Amino acid sequence: MRPRRRFVLAKTVLVLIGALLLQIGAVADLRLLGATGDLLLLLAVAAGWVDGPDRGLSWGFAAGLAYDLVLDTPFGLSALTYAVVGYAVGLVSVALSRPAGWWPVSIAALAGLLATGIYAGVGHLVGVPYPFGDLPPVALVVAAWNAVLILPVMRLMRRLVGAQKPDRIALVLGGRR
Amino acid sequence: MAISRPTGSRTRLVVLLLASVTLLTFGVRDVPVIRDVREGVGTVVDPVVGAVQAAARPLGNAWNGITDYGNLEDENAELRDRLAQLEGDRVAATDAETQFAELSRSVDLPYVGDVPTVAARVSSGPRSNFSHAVEIDKGTDDGIAVGMPVATGGGLVGRVSRASGSTATVELLSDPEFRVGVRLAEDGELGTARGQGRGEPLAVDTGIDPDTEVAEGTGLVTSGVDRSAYPAGIPVGEVTKTREGSGGLALDLVVEPLVDVDSLSYVTVLQWTGDE
Numbered sequence: 001m002r003p004r005r006r007f008v009l010a011k012t013v014l015v016l017i018g019a020l021l022l023q024i025g026a027v028a029d030l031r032l033l034g035a036t037g038d039l040l041l042l043l044a045v046a047a048g049w050v051d052g053p054d055r056g057l058s059w060g061f062a063a064g065l066a067y068d069l070v071l072d073t074p075f076g077l078s079a080l081t082y083a084v085v086g087y088a089v090g091l092v093s094v095a096l097s098r099p100a101g102w103w104p105v106s107i108a109a110l111a112g113l114l115a116t117g118i119y120a121g122v123g124h125l126v127g128v129p130y131p132f133g134d135l136p137p138v139a140l141v142v143a144a145w146n147a148v149l150i151l152p153v154m155r156l157m158r159r160l161v162g163a164q165k166p167d168r169i170a171l172v173l174g175g176r177r
Numbered sequence: 178m179a180i181s182r183p184t185g186s187r188t189r190l191v192v193l194l195l196a197s198v199t200l201l202t203f204g205v206r207d208v209p210v211i212r213d214v215r216e217g218v219g220t221v222v223d224p225v226v227g228a229v230q231a232a233a234r235p236l237g238n239a240w241n242g243i244t245d246y247g248n249l250e251d252e253n254a255e256l257r258d259r260l261a262q263l264e265g266d267r268v269a270a271t272d273a274e275t276q277f278a279e280l281s282r283s284v285d286l287p288y289v290g291d292v293p294t295v296a297a298r299v300s301s302g303p304r305s306n307f308s309h310a311v312e313i314d315k316g317t318d319d320g321i322a323v324g325m326p327v328a329t330g331g332g333l334v335g336r337v338s339r340a341s342g343s344t345a346t347v348e349l350l351s352d353p354e355f356r357v358g359v360r361l362a363e364d365g366e367l368g369t370a371r372g373q374g375r376g377e378p379l380a381v382d383t384g385i386d387p388d389t390e391v392a393e394g395t396g397l398v399t400s401g402v403d404r405s406a407y408p409a410g411i412p413v414g415e416v417t418k419t420r421e422g423s424g425g426l427a428l429d430l431v432v433e434p435l436v437d438v439d440s441l442s443y444v445t446v447l448q449w450t451g452d453e
Contacts, residue, residue, distance in 0.1 A: 064197075127205065130374065
């Protein structure tokens, strides 16, 4: 691996660890209607929007996996959910030619609703039912956090991935562009 | 900026989705290697998280002040009423006696017998929206191990689901995966209670004979039957409703937990591993 690639990979890992610590050390306690925001999901959404489905997929998987390591919920559920959502946001971003303005804010909010639905739906499929009554406040709060924070996180993601750079996480995981 | 192809890399999509599903399959079965990895990560991460939590506490307090403003007003009014009442009763020595008795009840758990206990502070709430677990500030260094029951003076709170050196995770009884064998305090009928989510009552939908007469307010305690994960006699909740279940083959109970697990400050871990 070339030094520059290693440098970008190191930055990526640092951002993931930083987001994880912020999430469980600070954001998790900032609750509204019993629910809170999700910085790891936000990273996947921002990656998908800034650089398309591949990046969204890779970041979603990595961020979800990192989150799964510190949770008591079924291992792999966050990784699957965030990978799918990051990929979906990337597809929408490409299809719409990455429009600015309110588009990223709206898509990020919708991604919050989608992620909540997928997480709970897959949970039911694998025999870990989450009460449906808990879902509306969770979906709304996650969507609101996503909408508020997506623009600064996109800026961070642009700095991180740069222009026309290969996907570092994908390289590590052995994927191809 | 170059954007990935609209269809993305199908190979990567397939590989990562398969990897996620495989991990999830192992995760749902809670295989030992994943549990070990999580415990290892917890040992490394928990002290750092503790530092982040300490640094972010003012932010959390400010947030709660804003978002719980309505509740704080109500609480404030309630506290003023209580204060006035206490001031009026100040001269009465019985007040001090009552408070002393109440304090004794919260510190001593009369139902645990000679099982050793460890008192712990709840250091943080659930780490995600779908988690029903809290962190406590005591761990294996204090004699806490996975599987130990956790309670307060009011009754059962949950069980230790993960433990590292200085912290532990407590799975709350509101977790939909939580199960506990229970016994009706009045007639000894056995059943299994399960969590149904945050703020929801427990459900007992297996084990209770349909001919059993269960009155509203009937208490439930842990059954402690052979190989139970909990010692017998820990108060769990009170029946608030009964209904016919399983096609008339069982009686379903709706049970209100005795402890509000959404607002815990201190808990007691029972150093009971089921071998006693």
